[in-house]
Amino acid sequence: MRSNDVSRLGRSVSAIGQGCWQLGGDWAEVGDDTAQEVLHAAADSGVTFFDTADVYGTGRSERAVGAFLADRKDAGIMVATKMGRLADPHVPEAYNLDNYRRWTDSSRENLGVETLDLVQLHCPPTAAFDIPQMYDDLRTLVAEGRIAKWGVSVETTDEAMRALEEPDLATIQIILNVFRRKPLDRVLPAANAAGVGIIARVPLASGLLSGKYDEHTTFAPEDHRTWNRDGSKMEIGETFAGVPFEVGVEAAREVAAVTPEGWTTAQLSLAWIIAVGAATVIPGASRPQQARDNAAAGSLPGLDEATLAELKRIYDERIAQHVAHRW
Numbered sequence: 001m002r003s004n005d006v007s008r009l010g011r012s013v014s015a016i017g018q019g020c021w022q023l024g025g026d027w028a029e030v031g032d033d034t035a036q037e038v039l040h041a042a043a044d045s046g047v048t049f050f051d052t053a054d055v056y057g058t059g060r061s062e063r064a065v066g067a068f069l070a071d072r073k074d075a076g077i078m079v080a081t082k083m084g085r086l087a088d089p090h091v092p093e094a095y096n097l098d099n100y101r102r103w104t105d106s107s108r109e110n111l112g113v114e115t116l117d118l119v120q121l122h123c124p125p126t127a128a129f130d131i132p133q134m135y136d137d138l139r140t141l142v143a144e145g146r147i148a149k150w151g152v153s154v155e156t157t158d159e160a161m162r163a164l165e166e167p168d169l170a171t172i173q174i175i176l177n178v179f180r181r182k183p184l185d186r187v188l189p190a191a192n193a194a195g196v197g198i199i200a201r202v203p204l205a206s207g208l209l210s211g212k213y214d215e216h217t218t219f220a221p222e223d224h225r226t227w228n229r230d231g232s233k234m235e236i237g238e239t240f241a242g243v244p245f246e247v248g249v250e251a252a253r254e255v256a257a258v259t260p261e262g263w264t265t266a267q268l269s270l271a272w273i274i275a276v277g278a279a280t281v282i283p284g285a286s287r288p289q290q291a292r293d294n295a296a297a298g299s300l301p302g303l304d305e306a307t308l309a310e311l312k313r314i315y316d317e318r319i320a321q322h323v324a325h326r327w
């Protein structure tokens, strides 16, 4: 497994991490035993970076990661969690010190740690990015020993560029995948120059970029890929990366067609994100075998020019018109 140094974190992270949203809810049910199997499969395959959030199953995902951490104390694992989405209403003013202390205390308990390795603001409203107090209160959490490092999860490249003005920002989590190339223009170069780690989320466009779905595929009723297809319940970019499902299925067939011999299309999609310079890529998994297959993408060779050009063509011709103006 390749690893990448992130100077603002003061450590290196595995090029493939593990997303843990599936282990909480909003997807087809993943049982507690399967959740542990997914986490251990990832760690056994060399993954050292795990991403969760307080809101995933209201602590269920964090508790699963906490139980796993207790079993793997010496595995050099880093856990990133997120806070902010338990605020109701979800307004800029909710990002204040009292809430930060309450949310991080709950995450510390769920994860069973004194100090959280990395806490990310969970896609705050755009207006909040210009409020200096939102960042200053995070510095207070560091001084109090509740958190070691802080980062932001963002929806747009503009939000990422604003957050990059903060000198102690450690990481930016953003949607970056074969169907979402806009971070390549400004965010990746600026973050890498500053030593800020880019955490690439939704790397498989909610599974589309595995190439396994067709126009007739359906998902469980409780799965956001059923109830958020039109973006009416949650930010639409988080479901299929904001790509209309049928458009994504068709484009994924073309990605499958350029997949190198012996690789899966999911592995090609993950290898591309490593190749463009993300610090870590965090695919979610609903089964342990997916975690193993995804981790294996962290030791594949680089992509050749012809494949890179084809992936760009597919994006330019089929996808850009649906996403580039939004995020």
Ligand SMILES: NC(=O)c1ccc[n+]([C@@H]2O[C@H](COP(=O)([O-])OP(=O)(O)OC[C@H]3O[C@@H](n4cnc5c(N)ncnc54)[C@H](OP(=O)(O)O)[C@@H]3O)[C@@H](O)[C@H]2O)c1
Pocket: 018, 019, 020, 021, 022, 027, 051, 052, 082, 122, 123, 153, 154, 173, 200, 201, 202, 203, 204, 205, 206, 207, 208, 210, 212, 238, 266, 282, 283, 284, 285, 286, 289, 290, 291, 293, 294
């Ligand atoms: N706002 C935020 O900060 C935010 C938002 C979204 C996600 N995230 C984080 O990012 C992580 C990744 O994003 P995501 O989970 O939404 O989407 P994703 O990683 O793009 O897609 C995950 C889905 O892809 C399929 N899959 C995974 N590995 C596969 C493989 N090897 N072969 C075939 N199919 C595979 C599975 O679908 P099936 O279940 O259908 O098999 C899985 O549920 C999350 O888990 C979470 O930690 C953060």
